[in-house]
Amino acid sequence: MLKRFKRYLTVGVVNTLIHWAVFLMLVYSMGSNQTFSNLMAFCVATTFGFFANAKWTFNQAHSLYRYFIYVTFLGLMAVLFGRAADVLSMPPLITTLTFSLFSLVIGFLYSNFIVFKENKR
Template structure:
């Protein structure tokens, strides 16, 4: 289980780097709004995360239904974290760090028990 979680964390680190890189490029090179850039960066990063976790972490087949479940769950968590942070007037950096921790723990459990439950 520790090895599995270590792989999941490794994918998460790369996933976060992809998200931040795409976000930064879209903001600075294409002059997109933060909302649009963040949505696109999230979509790119969560797609990478799903495929990397399916193949490398859980060593299972990629399925369309699994992809949809994963993206919707992670998107819901991102939106909920942002919404609650807005209500509580939490600084953006704290929101980012909190979401990273929440998505790591909840994402792993959800992936293992729901999305990739048939993995060997």
Template sequence: MLSVFLRYAAVGVANTALHWAVFFLFFSLGGLPQSWSNFLAFIGAATFSFFINARFTFKAASTRRRYLLFVGFMALMSYAFGYVGDVLEGPAVVVLALFSGFSLVVGFLYSRFVVFR
């Protein structure tokens, strides 16, 4: 399981860079609140992550059901983190860092034991 986690983490590095870049485009340049910026950035990054992880990390078929399971759950989590950031008026970088850590651990466990079981 360690090698699977390491592959997941490697994909996560690229996924996180994509997520952060898109977030700051929507938040800084687009003027959207953290909740929507985080949600939209997550959708793009999660789509990338889902297909790469399906093929290379879990060596499983990338079905519509699996995609919806993964993206649906994690999108709600991304929106929730952004919403809390909006309510608390916390720095965007803190929201992103907390969500990135959360999605690494919870996203892996959810993917391994629910989505790609």
């Protein structure tokens, strides 16, 4: 499991850079609120992360069902974090750092034990 986590972390670094770039561009260049920005950044970054992790980290086939449950669960987390940040008037940098750490741990556990769970036959 440690090897998988290291691979997930590597994909996560690239995924995080994508997320941050989209989030900060939307907030600072487009004037969008953090709820919308975090959700859009998540959608772009998580699509990359899903396919990279399916192939490289978990060596499992991707499917529409797996993509749906992955995006739905983590997308809900992105919206909740963005909404909390708006309500609490958190600085965007704190929002991105907090969400990145949370999604690394929770995302790995969810991916490993639910989305890409190995079928034991």
